[in-house]
Amino acid sequence: MNESSEPFILQGQAMDINYCCRCAARMEHRIPGGDDQPRPVCPVCGFIHYQNPKMVVGCIPEWGEQILLCRRNIEPRSGKWTLPAGYLENGETVQQGALRETEEETGTSVNLIEPFVMYNIVFVNQIYLLFRASLKDTRFHPTPESSEVELFTEKDIPWGLLAFPVIEQTLSRYFRDRTKETFSFRIDEIKKGN
Numbered sequence: 001m002n003e004s005s006e007p008f009i010l011q012g013q014a015m016d017i018n019y020c021c022r023c024a025a026r027m028e029h030r031i032p033g034g035d036d037q038p039r040p041v042c043p044v045c046g047f048i049h050y051q052n053p054k055m056v057v058g059c060i061p062e063w064g065e066q067i068l069l070c071r072r073n074i075e076p077r078s079g080k081w082t083l084p085a086g087y088l089e090n091g092e093t094v095q096q097g098a099l100r101e102t103e104e105e106t107g108t109s110v111n112l113i114e115p116f117v118m119y120n121i122v123f124v125n126q127i128y129l130l131f132r133a134s135l136k137d138t139r140f141h142p143t144p145e146s147s148e149v150e151l152f153t154e155k156d157i158p159w160g161l162l163a164f165p166v167i168e169q170t171l172s173r174y175f176r177d178r179t180k181e182t183f184s185f186r187i188d189e190i191k192k193g194n
């Protein structure tokens, strides 16, 4: 996850876009022709600044009975534990994004197994897609984005120190499925105040 994003601060509000990113003219906020909601529109060059949800991709890296978590070294929620995940880049598939984020945050690489869960987080305009994955080896290490990277068994998961509700729900669901010995893909929603 990169530092500039501050996903839990926007709280679903569109950012104020005051100047055109193409020609730097002052933007107007109005409903463009054929549209149904107000958007920042440039009165000079006609550019419409659309703002759409962001996709966050990542994985649950498995190593036998253990899973790999990283301790965030960046805001928001610095010091809290999370699964490796971050914003999908343009030109990237969701699988490539999940592998890249894992590498960036844990210093190691994984094989993706299958998509595990997709969460709509409408109030922050985000969609999370998390894969199950297997670690290729245990040569993970801290990175600029993670102050610690560690394997945890289910009973050692730092439940009170997880970074986001989506991580807590993903892990709960993961261990529930693992107990039943069947993993099945689901789409769910995280609501405000969860």
Ligand SMILES: [Zn+2]
Residues within 6 Å of the ligand: 020, 021, 022, 023, 024, 025, 042, 043, 044, 045, 046, 047
């Ligand atoms: Zn413009």
